Amino acid sequence: MGQSIQQPFLRQSYRLYMVLFFIFLAAPLIAAGLFAFNDSLFPVLPWRGFTLDWFFNDTEPKLGMFHDRRLLRGLYYSFIIACFVSMLSVFVGTCNAFLFVRHDFPAKNFFYILMVLPLVIPGVILGISILAMASNIANSVEKSMGIDLELLRPGIFLVVLGQFSFITTITSLIITARLKKFDDTMEEAAFNLGASKTHVLRTITLPFLRPAMIAGGIVAFLVSFENFNTTLFLVGSEAPLTITMYDRMVKVGSTPVLNAVSFFLMLGSALLALISVLVQRDTKT
């Protein structure tokens, strides 16, 4: 390891570069989190002492995030949306993994590229194209049959579809990678012992995939929670948290309650990331 750098000076400067890089990565996150605890009406220096008011205080002007109705509602909608998105995308992602690992069919390579594509399409474009199609269908149904399809108007359903459209690529890639490592002799042994196909799937293959499915679900949940670009175009009156925060930032300006939400979200993400790491480490084969 590291034979390529012999001179101690170069070695030290390389290390310094890495330290600087990680300071660069951490700086804005620390700033966003830390000011949640500053006892001031604005997230600026100087430090005026430690407080938890921006989380728990129930009166203006220092209304804490857990008493702020609109933020809590945003959190609730984000949670609902993220749950649906992660369940759907893990299901389709698992099907895709079996499709691309276990089966051969014409133009497989083309379809594989098609599966990866949503990841590189700009989120804004996914948002407007789905919005345009949904409105188009809703309008023509209304015109021809006089039924207003509320579902296809901007709202939670469309947000779920929009996020699902590219998050499925992520879950597919994660689950496919795991299925590729599966040792086929395990299934064969079960078949030889007389097990049925569904039985083998349920007791051997799916348990083997479970860590990847959980990890994929967590990633999908987080990506859904933090998505902005696609959601922006599909959102109705039920705004998820990122949209509510953005609104607050543009209209009210930065207030420490946004720092409190940031801290809360970072804590949640860290916990979920930790779980996904542990789940994957636990069953490393």
Add this chain to the structure above:
Amino acid sequence: MSRPVAKDARNLALILLFMPFALWILLLIVLPHIGMFVLSLKEKVAPRVYEYGFDNYINFAQEPIYWNTLLRTGTVSLLVTFLALLIGFPVAYYIAKIAGKRTKGALFLLCLIPLWVSDLIRAFGWILLLRETGVISSALQASGIINTPIEMLYNDATVVMGLVYTVVLFMIVPLVSTLDGMNDEMIEAGYNLGGNGFTVLRRIIIPYAMPGIVAGCIVVFMLSAGSYLTPILLGGKNSSWFTEQIYDQFISRYNWESGAAFGFVLLLFTSIVVWLGLKLSGQTLSSTVAKS
């Protein structure tokens, strides 16, 4: 698998597995994009009366503000891609080749942390650091280096920095995984044959890492060109980013036809840049981003 029953069962399984995939790609990716293209060809000539034609695209070409914004978005994104590669490569190399086994995993995880934090929060953090009343400005004032507060937001350098920050991880991840697969002996052989550090980097390491470099560059370029929050929040309302124009047409002016045309122009433009990049580097989409 010779028995016809087993073959039928297998075909049935294939069809059942193909269904969710086909529904997803067809209903949420292919059809919406075709619909968007058709929409972009429509033009309102009178209330509720539409005609088909290329007028929305002609309008785009005739208005310098629009295509200047597109070109600006493209060039800035290329700069961001280049900087992300320049900054990310040494980090990826350190993680893949120099760090010990234990630090390696930890450093890699550390790199991923910002990925779990929303774009919005990252931009918010930068605003708190860089604005006139921000942390850096007040710290510099307190230490006596400057006398008056300085505004570091709302300029191009900050937008570039913010974008590099947002996308650099997507450069590091594919680089680490390709460099990880590289045999250390290849590097040693280069030194033993008398190459210096630079030759080894240029003749051995970079050619080997090329698929990872190209994959990272494609993702980073697309993410940067398609980003919305970072340029707007760090560059101010007049940051002239192309996604902002799309938003403007769609939401503010409610001109969906022209917004769809703009969306298509962006898609076409970024696809051409990616295609050129693949051609110039001699790679294909399936050897880089869609690598299985």
